[in-house]
Amino acid sequence: MSGLSLEEYDLLGDSKYRAYVAAVDKTLRNFENTSEWADLISTLGKLNKVLLSHMKYPVVPRRITISKRLAQCMHPALPSGVHLKALETYDIIFKCMGTNRLSQELFIYSAGLFPLFSSAAMNVRSALLTVYETHFVPLGQRLRPGLNGFLSGILAGLEEGSDHLE
Numbered sequence: 001m002s003g004l005s006l007e008e009y010d011l012l013g014d015s016k017y018r019a020y021v022a023a024v025d026k027t028l029r030n031f032e033n034t035s036e037w038a039d040l041i042s043t044l045g046k047l048n049k050v051l052l053s054h055m056k057y058p059v060v061p062r063r064i065t066i067s068k069r070l071a072q073c074m075h076p077a078l079p080s081g082v083h084l085k086a087l088e089t090y091d092i093i094f095k096c097m098g099t100n101r102l103s104q105e106l107f108i109y110s111a112g113l114f115p116l117f118s119s120a121a122m123n124v125r126s127a128l129l130t131v132y133e134t135h136f137v138p139l140g141q142r143l144r145p146g147l148n149g150f151l152s153g154i155l156a157g158l159e160e161g162s163d164h165l166e
Helices: 006-011 015-031 037-052 063-073 080-104 106-113 122-157
Strands: none
Touching (some): 015 037, 037 063, 037 080, 063 106, 080 106, 080 122, 106 122
C-alpha cells in the first residue's frame, strides 16, 4: 500500500469509499474492452457517473490509472467527442479534489491536458481553455512546477488571428 496517501489510507476504513474504489475499478476495466471511439465515450460517461456519485471524497481512487486513460483519450487521432467527454471527466475530478489537492497532483493530470491544445478542434479548444481558466489559473503560484508545460501547450496552439488568441 505504499502508493496510497495517508488520507487515502484513512479513507479505506470507510465502507462507502471502498465501494467507490470498487466502482472505479469496474469502470476502468471497461476501458480494456473498447474498440471504437464510441465505446470510449460510453466508458467515460460511466466513469463520470461514478465520480459524480462520490463527489464528497476529495481523494480520487486509482488516479494514476484514471489519468493514463484520460491521456489516451486525448490522442489527436480521436474525434472531438472523445476529447470533450474526457474534458468533462477532468472537470469533475478537479471539482472533487479542489485546488489544494490539484496543486499537489498537477503532474498526474497535466500529461494528458497540456499537449492537447495545439491539435484540438475549435470546440475542444474552447472547452479546454475553460478547464484551464476554472481550475489551473486559480492555482496562482502553485502552478509554477507545471508552468513550462502549461505555457508550451497553450502557446503552441495559438495562431495569429485566432479566436482564442485574446
